[in-house]
Amino acid sequence: MNKGEPEREDYLPLFETRPARGRRLFHLFSASIFIAICFVWVYRVTYFPAGEAKAERLAWLGLFLAELWFSFYWSLTLIHRWNPVFRYTFKDRLSSRYNQEASPGVDIFVCTADPGIEPPIMVINTVLSVMAYDYPPEKLSVYLSDDGCSECTFYALLEAARFSEIWLLKLKDEPRSPEAYFRTELVGDSAMTKDWLSIKRSYEDLKMRIETITKLGRVPDDIRKEYKGFREWGIVLSQHDHQTILQILIDGRYANAIDIEGKVLPTLVYLSREKRPMYCHNFKAGAMNALIRVSSRISNAPIILNVDCDMYSNNPEAIKDAMCFFMDEKKGHEIAYVQYPQSFYNLSKNDLYSSSLRVIVELEDILILLLTLVPCLATIKLELLGFDANGGPSYIGTGCFHRRASLCGKRYSKEFKGEWRGKMKKIEESASFLEETGKVLASCTYEHDTDWGNEMGLKYGCPVEDIITGLSIQCRGWRSIYFNPERKAFLGVVPKTLLQYLIQHKRWAEGELQIFLSKYCPVIYGHKKIPLKLQLSYCPYFLWAVNCFATLYYVTVPSLCLVKGILLFPKMSCPWALSFAYAMIASCMQSLGEFICCGGTFQGWLNDQRMWMFKRTTSYLFAFSDTLARMFGFSESTFVITEKVADEEISRRYEQEIMEFGTPCVMFTILATLAQLSLFGCVLGIRKVVSNDVPVKVLDQFGLQIILCSVLVMLNQPIYQGLFFRKDSGKMPSSVTYQAIVYALLACTIAMY
Numbered sequence: 001m002n003k004g005e006p007e008r009e010d011y012l013p014l015f016e017t018r019p020a021r022g023r024r025l026f027h028l029f030s031a032s033i034f035i036a037i038c039f040v041w042v043y044r045v046t047y048f049p050a051g052e053a054k055a056e057r058l059a060w061l062g063l064f065l066a067e068l069w070f071s072f073y074w075s076l077t078l079i080h081r082w083n084p085v086f087r088y089t090f091k092d093r094l095s096s097r098y099n100q101e102a103s104p105g106v107d108i109f110v111c112t113a114d115p116g117i118e119p120p121i122m123v124i125n126t127v128l129s130v131m132a133y134d135y136p137p138e139k140l141s142v143y144l145s146d147d148g149c150s151e152c153t154f155y156a157l158l159e160a161a162r163f164s165e166i167w168l169l170k171l172k173d174e175p176r177s178p179e180a181y182f183r184t185e186l187v188g189d190s191a192m193t194k195d196w197l198s199i200k201r202s203y204e205d206l207k208m209r210i211e212t213i214t215k216l217g218r219v220p221d222d223i224r225k226e227y228k229g230f231r232e233w234g235i236v237l238s239q240h241d242h243q244t245i246l247q248i249l250i251d252g253r254y255a256n257a258i259d260i261e262g263k264v265l266p267t268l269v270y271l272s273r274e275k276r277p278m279y280c281h282n283f284k285a286g287a288m289n290a291l292i293r294v295s296s297r298i299s300n301a302p303i304i305l306n307v308d309c310d311m312y313s314n315n316p317e318a319i320k321d322a323m324c325f326f327m328d329e330k331k332g333h334e335i336a337y338v339q340y341p342q343s344f345y346n347l348s349k350n351d352l353y354s355s356s357l358r359v360i361v362e363l364e365d366i367l368i369l370l371l372t373l374v375p376c377l378a379t380i381k382l383e384l385l386g387f388d389a390n391g392g393p394s395y396i397g398t399g400c401f402h403r404r405a406s407l408c409g410k411r412y413s414k415e416f417k418g419e420w421r422g423k424m425k426k427i428e429e430s431a432s433f434l435e436e437t438g439k440v441l442a443s444c445t446y447e448h449d450t451d452w453g454n455e456m457g458l459k460y461g462c463p464v465e466d467i468i469t470g471l472s473i474q475c476r477g478w479r480s481i482y483f484n485p486e487r488k489a490f491l492g493v494v495p496k497t498l499l500q501y502l503i504q505h506k507r508w509a510e511g512e513l514q515i516f517l518s519k520y521c522p523v524i525y526g527h528k529k530i531p532l533k534l535q536l537s538y539c540p541y542f543l544w545a546v547n548c549f550a551t552l553y554y555v556t557v558p559s560l561c562l563v564k565g566i567l568l569f570p571k572m573s574c575p576w577a578l579s580f581a582y583a584m585i586a587s588c589m590q591s592l593g594e595f596i597c598c599g600g601t602f603q604g605w606l607n608d609q610r611m612w613m614f615k616r617t618t619s620y621l622f623a624f625s626d627t628l629a630r631m632f633g634f635s636e637s638t639f640v641i642t643e644k645v646a647d648e649e650i651s652r653r654y655e656q657e658i659m660e661f662g663t664p665c666v667m668f669t670i671l672a673t674l675a676q677l678s679l680f681g682c683v684l685g686i687r688k689v690v691s692n693d694v695p696v697k698v699l700d701q702f703g704l705q706i707i708l709c710s711v712l713v714m715l716n717q718p719i720y721q722g723l724f725f726r727k728d729s730g731k732m733p734s735s736v737t738y739q740a741i742v743y744a745l746l747a748c749t750i751a752m753y
Contacts, residue, residue, distance in 0.1 A: 014094050014324040014332070020084045020385070030078055033586060037071050039579035043570060056566050059557055063568055066550035073547065076540045079390065079533055080383035087388070087483045089324035091317060098327065100136040105301030106319055107404075108140065109291045111284055112309040113147040120156035121179075121210045122310055122493075127160055129176035129313040130305070131266045132168050135320065138252055140266035141299035145287040149239045149272040151219050151230060154247070156210045157270050158227060161249040163206050164268075165259040166199060177312035178203045180345065180491070229270075244274040244439040246294065248431040267299060273442035281444075282453060284397075285465035289457035292407065293441035298427065298434050304407060308398040311342070311492040318489040322401040325481050333416055336392075336406035336478030337470070340399040340489040341384065347494060350604040352657045353501045354611040355494035383540075384482045391534035392480030394541070395470025399490040403478075407469075409456040412477030459520075464511030468520045471538065475529040496650055497660040498614070502667050505615045509544040509623035516542035517631065545627065548620035555617060555674055555712055559681030560751040562705045565688075569704035580704060610715045617674060618667040653730050659718040664733040672723060672732060672740030673747075675716035680748050682709040 044064040049056050108130045112118045123144070131142050146153045167178065175181045182200050213219055224230040229247045236242040250257050252267035259265055273290040275281050282289075288306065295301070303326065305319070315321075322338045325331075344355060387393040406412070427434070440446065447453060453460035459468045474480065495501045519525060522538040561568050570576035595605040650660055661668055685706040692698045699706070722732035723740070 011330065012090070012093055013330060014090055014097075014328040016088045016090070018086045018088065019389070020086065023083065026081065029586075033074075033583060036579045036582045036586075037074075039576070040067060040583065041071075043576045043579065047570075047576075055564070056561075059561050059566055059568060062553050062557060066553045069547075069550040073540065073543065076536060076543070077383065079536050080386035080540070082386060082533075083389045084385035085389040086385065087325075087481060089321045089483070089485075091320045091324060094320060094324050094327065098323075100139075103136055103139055103323070104303055104326070105139045105141065105299060106133075106135065106303045106305055106401075107295045107299055107301040108142045109145065109288065109295075109304060109306040110142065110309055111145045111147070111287050111291075111306070112153060113284070113287075115148055115150040115152050115214060118309050119211075120150070120153045120214055121207055123153060124156045124160035124210070125177045125179045126307065126309050126312045127157065127268070128164060128167055128178055129180075130307065131164055131268065132176040132316065133313065133319050134316040137168070137264045137266045139301070141252065141269065141295065141301060142266055143269045143271060143291050143295055145291050146270065146272045147239075147275075147281075147284075147287050149236060149242050149245065149275070151233045152210075152214050152217070154229065154233075154245075154270055154272075155213055155219050155223065157268070158229070158249060159206050159210060161268050163202065164250070164265060166202060168259055168263075168265065175312075175314055176316060177314075180312060180314070240275050241277055242272070242275055244442045245270070245272040246435045246438050246442065248298070248435060251431045253427070269294075269298060271442060274439075274444045276444050279444040282460045283463075283465075285453065285458035285460055285469075289447070289452050290442040292404070292457050293446070293452075294438045296404075297438045297441060300404075300427070302404050304402040304404050306398065306400060306402070307490060308492065311398050311490040313489070314343075314345075314491045315485060315487045315489040318485070319401075321483060321485055321489075325483070326401070326403065334412065334479050335481055336403050336412070336473045337395060338401040338481045338483055339384075339393045339395060340401075341482075341484050342396065342399060343488040343491050344494045345491040346496075348654055348657050350601050350607055350657055352607055352654065352659065353495060353498065354604075354608040355501065384484075387534075387537050388480075388482040390537045391531050392474055392478075393470075393482040394538065395466045395473070395480070397464070397466030398492075406473050406476070406478050407457065409451065410476075462511050462514050462518075462520075463507050464515070467512060467538075467541075468515055471515075471520060471522060471526065474534065475526055477529075496654040497662070499660075499663055499665060499667065501611070502615060502619045505619040506623045506626075509615075509620050510627050512542045513545040513623060513627045514630070517627065545620045545623040547616050548624055551613065551616040552621065552674075554708075555613065556677055556747075558705050559677045559709050559712070560747060562681040562685045562688075562702060562709060563748050564751045567701055567705075569708075571700050572703040573700050577704060606715070610718070613712075613715055614671060618670050621670070622667070649729065653728070658726075658728075658730065659722065660730045661722045661732045661736075662730045664735050668732060668736045669739050669743075671716075671719055672736055673743045675713075675719040675723075676740050676744030677747060678709050678712035678716060679720070680744060682706065682713045685709055 041064075044060070044067065048064075049060055110123070110126055110130065112123045127142060127144055131137075131140065133140060144153075144157055163178075174184065182203060213223075219230060219233075229245075229249075232243070232245045232247075236245075247270040248267070249270060250265050250268035252265055257265045257267075271291060271294055273281075273287060280286075292304070295304070303322070305322075307313070318340065325335050325338050347355065384393045429437075450456070457469075458465045459472060462468055470480065495504060515521065516539070522530075522535040522542070526535045526538075558568055569580060591608070592602070592605050595601070595608070653660055685702055688702065689695045689698045689706070719732070722730075723737050726732075
């Protein structure tokens with residue numbers, strides 16, 4: 001439908017939005033939870049121990065404040081779940097309405113930064129997977145941003161360009177990443193088996209060559225002479241001090257860019273932007289902005305997809321799904337980006353570190369059951385369904401299709417209609433000319449005195465640049481879409497050690513708290529720009545770090561008070577105990593029900609609860625303290641890359657679901673100390689019951705506190721194994737064990753006397 005053309009009566013949309021059923025049941029159940037919470041508040045105020053010792057009054061008051069915070073935070077999470085929606089696309093209508101010539105071009109950005117942490121063989125698997133979309137290849141341009149300026153990565157990409165000539169033509173519905181493809185079993189006739197084995201041998205040879213060069217750390221001279229692009233590394237001083245390197249490895253505009261059967265290949269480009277020690281390079285946001293500018297010179301597609309180098313494409317029709325949103329004649333012009341969820345392929349059986357945020361609704365029928373239960377804070381993917389209904393999900397930094405105009409700072413206007421036909425103007429200049437002119441766009445000085453990093457491109461100044469970028473796009477009038485197809489669009493890798501997991505969450509929580517305390521706080525920055533419900537939808541994520549204090553209080557003070565004999569909860573025979581019991585049991589049953597309904601296990605649910613406690617007492621605590629240190633000028637922002645590989649021994653333990661410690665660090669000391677406190681409290685509490693003349697009376701008084709300590713002991717089981725029972729290299733370091741015992745005994749001694 002062209003601009004100004006009246007809407008047809010027989011118009012069929014390219015996508016459909018359906019509200020979830022069962023919402024009234026959810027609303028009623030949430031109301032019952034709120035009533036229980038109100039009874040908890042009334043109990044805390046009514047039975048405040050005014051005439052007791054100061055320690056008891058302070059402990060009671062602190063627990064009340066912690067419960068007030070949990071109640072407030074729970075209320076914020078309700079906003080995500082109040083009105084979730086589901087999106088469905090109609091790709092058949094898209095195909096019948098737009099032919100290949102009318103399909104808009106797509107520029108695909110893959111970012112990597114360190115060949116040691118992000119191996120080149122993994123990077124090129126991602127590149128090959130996004131080159132293999134079920135989409136006109138002449139409309140695809142793939143850009144690899146190498147912020148590590150590694151000649152090994154460049155060599156790997158050069159090998160991938162050659163391998164693509166035999167790889168892309170054989171794919172149908174299989175995984176598009178070679179590594180994932182050859183993990184699947186072969187089913188077919190003898191001819192297919194012969195082709196499969198031939199391509200597999202070619203891939204194994206490719207993999208061996210790349211890994212050999214990666215271990216060597218440099219490209220041998222005889223290989224350098226084969227391709228002129230390696231000359232650039234002759235004047236590279238270091239990965240932090242070098243010129244722009246821009247190489248067009250496959251130029252899809254020309255007839256010679258074909259595979260062995262004569263079919264067109266996508267354009268493939270390598271970029272390592274200029275870096276100099278005296279200039280701030282702004283981490284991933286700077287790399288993305290350089291890609292936006294360089295790609296505008298080479299291909300200038302109206303749609304941009306960005307993926308992390310470890311997130312390979314698993315759904316060949318993901319682009320067509322995204323186009324159903326962008327190209328819908330009635331609502332497509334409102335959409336700035338389409339966000340796909342993060343999914344992972346290397347999870348252990350029970351998701352040891354709860355990395356997958358497993359609870360995700362595949363079918364609407366499952367949600368009917370889930371919506372009858374109280375919201376769970378950990379179910380981020382379920383919350384995104386409600387985020388979508390409130391005005392659009394946040395941009396999470398990977399697996400996202402962007403409209404180039406909105407990403408470059410264009411404001412939404414009701415008069416604006418994206419006209420896709422003939423959108424891509426063919427660029428006539430030669431590849432060498434484009435390389436030379438494109439280098440300027442990736443120089444250190446190009447952004448000086450411009451709006452890049454502010455009003456244009458990704459925002460600078462925050463470790464989670466993706467969140468504020470998405471927020472600013474929404475504040476310019478655009479909306480976003482969350483789409484979760486039945487077949488996962490992208491699959492990545494998760495950390496295999498506890499420390500990597502905690503550091504990753506520290507970075508996220510720190511960046512989000514920085515946003516909340518900055519001018520980009522959604523309640524302030526989004527005032528009168530986006531709906532209030534969308535402003536509040538951001539807040540639970542931005543306040544992750546603040547949860548540390550209430551959680552730390554709840555896992556320490558009840559245990560210490562049990563040691564001292566201070567009563568903090570109502571007697572089990574008292575009617576007030578029902579409000580505490582109802583809130584806790586309902587929450588547990590809800591989250592457990594979600595895991596079971598969505599393919600999880602009871603052990604997976606326990607792992608989720610355990611990691612919820614671990615990251616709140618360590619990652620979020622350090623995120624909060626580091627944010628304050630940065631605000632007062634004691635530190636600067638850093639960008640920590642999550643390691644994507646692990647040695648064989650660590651991988652074996654991860655598959656066996658044995659938690660990995662191994663390295664002495666403050667986070668482990670805190671976890672071990674808290675675990676010891678819970679153990680001491682539980683043991684002394686049980687001792688009080690057993691040794692008393694009237695054990696039933698003591699159990700009635702301290703029953704809820706003993707239950708709380710017992711639950712904490714159960715969740716800390718991997719900590720105790722690492723401290724006292726394991727002998728492998730992944731056990732808790734001895735120094736951490738000794739420190740934890742000393743700190744826990746000291747705390748208990750102070751509490752008793």
